[in-house]
Each structure stands twice: as structure tokens, then as C-alpha cells.
Amino acid sequence: MANPASPQTVTSADLVAGLRAVRARTLELVEGLDHADLMGPRLAIVNPLLWEIGHLAWFHEHFVLRGLDGREPLMAAADSLYDSAAVAHATRWDLPLPSLADTLAYMDRVQAALAARLDRRDPEPHEAYLYRLIAFHEDMHGEAFTYTRQTLGQPRPTFAAAFGGDAEAGPWPGDVEVGGGILMLGSEPEADRFVFDNEKWAHPVEIAPFRIARSPVTNADYEAFVDDNGYGNPHHWDAEGLAWRDGAGATRPVHWRRGADGWESRTFDRYEPLRPHRPVIHVNWHEARAWCRWAGRRLPTEAEWEAAAVAERAPDESLGSIKRTYPWGDAMPDAAVANLGGGGHGTVDVAAYAGGDSPWGCRQMIGNVWEWTESTFLPFPGFAPDAYREYSEPSFGSRKVLRGGAWATSGRFVTGMYRNFFGPERRDVFAGFRTVAL
Incomplete structure (x- = not known):
């Protein structure tokens, strides 16, 4: 799983800061949306945002906490809900998705566990690669959240970026x-x-x-x-x-x-x-x-x-x-x-x-x-x-x-x-x- 094209030194602080930055963007993009907005209409070109943010937490957990450490899932039904390779797109509106509050709580638990496993040590190259992969994956979904809001005619998100x-x-x-x-x-x-x-x-x-x-x-x-x-x-x-x-x-x-x-x-x-x-x-x-x-x-x-x-x-x-x-x-x-x-x-x-x-x-x-x-x-x-x-x-x-x-x-x-x-x-x-x- 190592990426041979990542020779630079990356510290634990760098990785944790990156995860926090992309999570801040995700939260900006769901702020102010009600349940109807978070589900949206059933379209082939979008996902329900409520499903998509849960998928982000699952992806982080799947590749690092479970993939590297063999941990038990932090949400019992996560695989049946959020595995994009196994859960058909057309069915994602019909799943028994947790509420927004419970989904964000799942994200917080995963984020805390990701930070904790790097506490007091810097990552091995294969770990650094996976941490950056999951952060960039969330970055990509942040852009998808943005064009989903455009597609659905939802209010313009407010970004804090310069x-x-x-x-x-x-x-x-x-x-x-x-x-x-x-x-x-x-x-x-x-x-x-x-x-x-x-x-x-x-x-x-x-x-x-x-x-x-x-x-x-x-x-x-x-x-x-x-x-x-x-x-x-x-x-x-x-x-x-x-x-x-x-x-x-x-x-x-x-x-x-x-x-x-x-x-x-x-x-x-x-x-x-x-x-x-x-x-x-x-x-x-x-x-x-x-x-x-x-x-x-x-x-x-x-x-x-x-x-x-x-x-x-x-x-x-x-x-x-x-x-x-x-x-x-x-x-x-x-x-x-x-x-x-x-x-x-x-x-x-x-x-x-x-x-x-x-x-x-x-x-x-x-x-x-x-x-x-x-x-x-x-x-x-x-x-x-x-x-x-x-x-x-x-x-x-x-x-x-x-x-x-x-x-x-x-x-x-x-x-x-x-x-x-x-x-x-x-x-x-x-x-x-x-x-x-x-």
C-alpha cells in the first residue's frame, strides 16, 4: 500500500492539520441545510448529501483504522450504508441513514481515532500516503457537495477561504x-x-x-x-x-x-x-x-x-x-x-x-x-x-x-x-x- 512517489517527510501534525482543514470545509458545505436539502431529489448525477458525508467517515475508517489496524467498525452498519463500491447509487436514497447529528458524531469519532493513532510519533510512509489519500478524497467530495448545491439550486455556500x-x-x-x-x-x-x-x-x-x-x-x-x-x-x-x-x-x-x-x-x-x-x-x-x-x-x-x-x-x-x-x-x-x-x-x-x-x-x-x-x-x-x-x-x-x-x-x-x-x-x-x- 505504500506510494513510492511520496518521498517527502510528512509529520503527524501535518496530517492532522490536513484532516481538520478538509473537515472544516465539509461542515461549511452542510451548514444551514435541512433534512430535505440533505436528501434532495433522486438524480443520477448527485448523491444525497446525508449519505455522502457518512461515506467520508466510512472511507477514512476503512482505509486507516480498519485497513491498517484491523479495528472493529465504529458504526455497526457502516459497510451496508456507505461502501460506494457495494451500495448501488440508485438505492442510496432508500437506506436507513442516521440523522445529521448522528452522522456528524460518527465523523467526529473517526477523526479523533485518526488523530490519536499518530499521537507522539510521526507516520511511516505508507501511513502518510493513506492519510493524505483520505484527506484528498474528502477534498474531492467537498467540490462535489458544491456542484450538487448548484445543481439543486440551493443557497450559495459561505466559504472562509481567502x-x-x-x-x-x-x-x-x-x-x-x-x-x-x-x-x-x-x-x-x-x-x-x-x-x-x-x-x-x-x-x-x-x-x-x-x-x-x-x-x-x-x-x-x-x-x-x-x-x-x-x-x-x-x-x-x-x-x-x-x-x-x-x-x-x-x-x-x-x-x-x-x-x-x-x-x-x-x-x-x-x-x-x-x-x-x-x-x-x-x-x-x-x-x-x-x-x-x-x-x-x-x-x-x-x-x-x-x-x-x-x-x-x-x-x-x-x-x-x-x-x-x-x-x-x-x-x-x-x-x-x-x-x-x-x-x-x-x-x-x-x-x-x-x-x-x-x-x-x-x-x-x-x-x-x-x-x-x-x-x-x-x-x-x-x-x-x-x-x-x-x-x-x-x-x-x-x-x-x-x-x-x-x-x-x-x-x-x-x-x-x-x-x-x-x-x-x-x-x-x-x-x-x-x-x-x-
Whole structure:
């Protein structure tokens, strides 16, 4: 169960602080919700939040307290309620779930036991890996809680995270040219950070020179497509896209509507005038590709995206042999370089965060919106699953790769090598896209 790509020293204090930080976010996301909100309607794209927070505690207990120490469950029925690999999604609304108070009490017991087992000693490498895995897993669910609240039209959550960007910074049009060469796609074994199994391992990919947009596609860009009958013109959609469009009855992005003064978009529980320089968000892979056909562009491959985000420039303007961890360098993200962690309570204009530019001049490749790529989610050569076997392997071949993180994504785990993956039909996630010239 050890992760060979975690050579750095991690103390018990670091791990406990990380668990407390992600738990604080979880509590922010359920604050103020009543039982009806916590259950919500039965939808294929969401979980009942009451089930999901119990699943977090179960996941922590399963991998550490029970997986490492062989302890008895702290909740007798936990496996039959919260094991996501065994409990079918459609049945989660019908389970005899404990109340919110009892679920939070279960979370507290697990958290206390996790902290206690590290008292007065630092962890072994395999323990540190599992502690970070469970913390990052809760981070990911925190983002899922956030887009669930958006999907269901619940009130905007209040996040305590810091915000350092200029929300009204305006547009950032144009392309940059990225030199060709060999990119070592993925993470290196000696990476001084946590590495997820689907990032393993870096392998050579030859990339031709390409021109990529300096920023994601904006609302104004996408509005022009909608107003030009982009959804109604079959020329812009491939066969799978047409099938999705017709099945969903899609005529515009999912949260847009016509208001008295033009297009409006719903953000959580209220509609607001469409902000032209914000990145378009809540569009799926099919919608992104249809816009590209209309505009005479294309989506980047994930290798092109990673090259534009973190590959250094060689003196001859080709791809350098060194990659950064983030577009701006190797320092962890903060409120000055990326819109992450919920501090802005939503997207900001695409010209914001100049301090986070990549070596090639691309902006916001980390934060604001996830970015669809052309690539299908597949294993890298030599892939082997880590301890959480269900994390990547079941999704290979059926989902598309997204890169970069969104405004609600935690800065604790997202990097220039992190691979997200969703079905091409998903419009609920905080996803937009940037494009490449043909």
C-alpha cells in the first residue's frame, strides 16, 4: 500500500492539520441545510448529501483504522450504508441513514481515532500516503457537495477561504504558440508530492508545435455561438453529440435563460445577468466540441494541455526537458496566483491572476474552471492501481480528461499533472474549456 512517489517527510501534525482543514470545509458545505436539502431529489448525477458525508467517515475508517489496524467498525452498519463500491447509487436514497447529528458524531469519532493513532510519533510512509489519500478524497467530495448545491439550486455556500484576484479583470483574448518536442506526460517517480495512480508514470509523448488560447472560452464567446443557432445547427455536432443534444433537449447551457435584458445564468439559488468575461461554465464535452466546430478551433489533447501549462521553454522555443509542478512554479497555490478553494465564491474574469501564468503565457490553467480536453481517460503505460483500486480503473475508456481545477477545487491536491475525468455528457461539474487553433 505504500506510494513510492511520496518521498517527502510528512509529520503527524501535518496530517492532522490536513484532516481538520478538509473537515472544516465539509461542515461549511452542510451548514444551514435541512433534512430535505440533505436528501434532495433522486438524480443520477448527485448523491444525497446525508449519505455522502457518512461515506467520508466510512472511507477514512476503512482505509486507516480498519485497513491498517484491523479495528472493529465504529458504526455497526457502516459497510451496508456507505461502501460506494457495494451500495448501488440508485438505492442510496432508500437506506436507513442516521440523522445529521448522528452522522456528524460518527465523523467526529473517526477523526479523533485518526488523530490519536499518530499521537507522539510521526507516520511511516505508507501511513502518510493513506492519510493524505483520505484527506484528498474528502477534498474531492467537498467540490462535489458544491456542484450538487448548484445543481439543486440551493443557497450559495459561505466559504472562509481567502480571495486575492481581481474578479472584474476583463477579457484575455488571443493565442500563444507552444513549441514542439518531447513531453514527459505524467508524474515522475521522484516527484516530491503526493501522486495519484492515474498520473503514473511520466512517459514520452511527441508534440508538434501548436497555438493555444491564452484563456478559457468566455460567456461572451459562447453566447455568440448560442445566438447563431449553434445548438440548432447539426453541422456543429458529431453523431454522439447530436444524440446527447436531442436526448437532453439542449438549446443552451444548462443554467442559462433569457431575461428581460438578455441572457442570465443561475448561480446556486439566483439568476444573475451573464457576465461576459467570465469563463463559460457547466458545459459538457459535446457542447465544447460543438463550439469548436462553429469557431474553427479544436480542444487540446491532454498532452498539449500539460505542455502549455507546466513545460519549461527551451532556448530555441521548443519544449524544455523540465516541468513545473504548477504553471507559476513549484510553490503551492495561494490566493495570489489561482482562483481555488472557494474564496471567490464563483468564477472571475479570465484576465485575472496574471501571477499564475504558465511559461508560455497561458492564464488560469489552474483554477477558475476545469478544462475539457479532447482525450479519453486511459491508463498510462504500466498502470497499476494504488490502495483505492476503484478510483481510476473502472473509468478508463468511458470518460474524458479534464485538467486544471475550478474555483471550488482544493489547492491541496490539484497540480499541472492532476487528471480529472467525467463522462462527456456531464454538465453539472464546474467545467469549461480552452481551445487550440487548427
